[in-house]
Amino acid sequence: NNFKSALRRHNHLSDSEKLLITSTFIEATRLRLIGDVENATRLYNSIIEQDKMHDASLYELARLKTASGETNEAIELLKTAIKVDPQNIWYKLAYADAFEKIGKHKEAADLYYALRIKHPEKLELYEYEAQCYVNNNEFQKAINVYDQLELLTGTTEQIGINKYYIYQNWRKPDKAMNEIQKLADKFPENSQYALALICLLYTSDAADDLL
Numbered sequence: 001n002n003f004k005s006a007l008r009r010h011n012h013l014s015d016s017e018k019l020l021i022t023s024t025f026i027e028a029t030r031l032r033l034i035g036d037v038e039n040a041t042r043l044y045n046s047i048i049e050q051d052k053m054h055d056a057s058l059y060e061l062a063r064l065k066t067a068s069g070e071t072n073e074a075i076e077l078l079k080t081a082i083k084v085d086p087q088n089i090w091y092k093l094a095y096a097d098a099f100e101k102i103g104k105h106k107e108a109a110d111l112y113y114a115l116r117i118k119h120p121e122k123l124e125l126y127e128y129e130a131q132c133y134v135n136n137n138e139f140q141k142a143i144n145v146y147d148q149l150e151l152l153t154g155t156t157e158q159i160g161i162n163k164y165y166i167y168q169n170w171r172k173p174d175k176a177m178n179e180i181q182k183l184a185d186k187f188p189e190n191s192q193y194a195l196a197l198i199c200l201l202y203t204s205d206a207a208d209d210l211l
Helices: 002-011 015-033 037-050 055-067 071-084 089-101 105-118 124-135 139-153 157-169 173-186 191-200 204-210
Strands: none
Touching (some): 015 037, 037 055, 055 089, 089 105, 089 124, 105 124, 124 157, 157 173, 173 191
C-alpha cells in the first residue's frame, strides 16, 4: 500500500515539482562528485521526501550509505529503486555489492547469476559470482563458474591464475599444478609459468610469489 501510494504521488507530480527535483538532483550529484557527502546526502534525502519513487536519488543515496557502512539502509533504498526500474543493471549491481559488504555472499552470488543469465555479454559477472563463492568457501561452485566462462573465452591467463589460487586455498595442489601446466602450454612465451611449475614441486609459496 505504501508503495502504491508513493507511486501515485510520483505519477501526479506537477511540472514545477519535477523541475525542482531535477535541479536538486543535479546539485546533489555535483556535491557528491566534489566530495561533499553531507550536503549531497541532505539533498538526496530532500528529493526522496518529495518523491519516494525517484529511483536515481534512491540509488545515489544507497551508494553513499554503502560507502559509509550503512549497508542495511542502502539495501532497502535499492529494493525500492529496483521496483521502480527493474531493468536497470546498475541498481542490481549495487544491490549485489551491498549484500557482499555485509557478508551475504550466497545472496550476492544468486544476484550475479541472475544478471549474467540476462546479460551474457557481460563476462565480468561470471568473475563477480565466482568471487562470492570463494568468499563463502564454496570452491567447487567457483570452479564451475570459471569453467563456464572458459567455455566462452577459451583459456586465459586471468582465469587460469584465479583457478590456481582457488585450488591452492582448497588444498588441491595437483589440480593447482594442472592449471599452471595449462597456462605454460598455452602461453609458452611467458617463462613464469614454467618456473612456477618447478617451484610447485618444492613449495607453493614460491610459485605464488611468481604469479
